[in-house]
Amino acid sequence: MGxxxxxxxxxxxxxxxxxxxLPRHARLRGPETGLVMARGRQGGDGAPFNLGEMTVTRCxxxxxxxxxxxxxxxxxDTRQAELAAVLDAALQDPSRRPALLSAVIEPLAAAQxxxxxxxAAKAAATRxxxxxxxxxx
Amino acid sequence: MSGLTPGFADPVPAAQACFRALLEAMxxxxxxxxxxxxxxxxxxxxxxxxxxxxxxxxxxxxxWTDAGPVAEEWLRFHAGCPLVAEPGAASxxxxxxxxxxxxxxxxxxxxxxxxxxxxxxxxxxxxxxxxWRLTGPGIETEHLLEVEGLPxxxxxxxxxxxxxxxxxxxxxxxxxxxxxxxxxxTRIEEAG
Numbered sequence: 001m002g003x004x005x006x007x008x009x010x011x012x013x014x015x016x017x018x019x020x021x022l023p024r025h026a027r028l029r030g031p032e033t034g035l036v037m038a039r040g041r042q043g044g045d046g047a048p049f050n051l052g053e054m055t056v057t058r059c060x061x062x063x064x065x066x067x068x069x070x071x072x073x074x075x076x077d078t079r080q081a082e083l084a085a086v087l088d089a090a091l092q093d094p095s096r097r098p099a100l101l102s103a104v105i106e107p108l109a110a111a112q113x114x115x116x117x118x119x120a121a122k123a124a125a126t127r128x129x130x131x132x133x134x135x136x137x
Numbered sequence: 138m139s140g141l142t143p144g145f146a147d148p149v150p151a152a153q154a155c156f157r158a159l160l161e162a163m164x165x166x167x168x169x170x171x172x173x174x175x176x177x178x179x180x181x182x183x184x185x186x187x188x189x190x191x192x193x194x195x196x197x198x199x200x201w202t203d204a205g206p207v208a209e210e211w212l213r214f215h216a217g218c219p220l221v222a223e224p225g226a227a228s229x230x231x232x233x234x235x236x237x238x239x240x241x242x243x244x245x246x247x248x249x250x251x252x253x254x255x256x257x258x259x260x261x262x263x264x265x266x267x268x269w270r271l272t273g274p275g276i277e278t279e280h281l282l283e284v285e286g287l288p289x290x291x292x293x294x295x296x297x298x299x300x301x302x303x304x305x306x307x308x309x310x311x312x313x314x315x316x317x318x319x320x321x322x323t324r325i326e327e328a329g
Contacts, residue, residue, distance in 0.1 A: 028143050029215065060141075060214075068141055
């Protein structure tokens, strides 16, 4: 689910083109956009506080065979929320799960991991070693 | 697997239209209104009753219902309302298979009579006809209403509910896609 929430609609559609066709679905709720309050805890274990509201799009669908899928994604991309909900429902079906995992989820996860590594490498190039600076003086 | 079915096709305009219909129904007690654009509600919910709850109930209004687990799941998903086991603790009640005691429901207080419960009651038949003669605020002279499928002793319970004014419970009668409201001020006599 995290992989689908981080992927955009174009990336999911592109991967789905190579996967077995998804069954038809009916929308139970949404896709609709709203605000949720993001809460945090200072230091990870302090008293909870309201960090701020974030825009979230949610969708719930039911496939023709009765499986229900839900998705909440950050932002206003209704197509992404609907695709993620359909995939959430289809991935619950053991006969579809392996094909979808290898055609959609794993390539998306690999692309996201590669991007994260690339960004981490770019950030590491400008890292300042405060300890080193202290000893250089 | 789940029996969940969709709620309103277009939630905002449909809920607004239902709310308008309920306002009209409450303003003219006993007049039968027909609703359009109703949701596909799971049995035993009548579409009009289901639409009323989607319009009225939310996370702050505890709901009591006797309509069974499928209907409860549907209402919890679409309306997001908490369900309670005790009729007296509910703000809205949906009675599909019988009727809870009116005297046991939340009737508000003398200072805050609007805190009372609203009972949505599914009945077998509802039309303009010679069963009851209604009088009271919102009715110029009298209004005739024929209701089928109410328990015996309803009229006595309703008279006792009206006698507590300003406290008391309001009632919405639903069948199929039709509804009629009986606010606590309406007096009912057997016609004929």
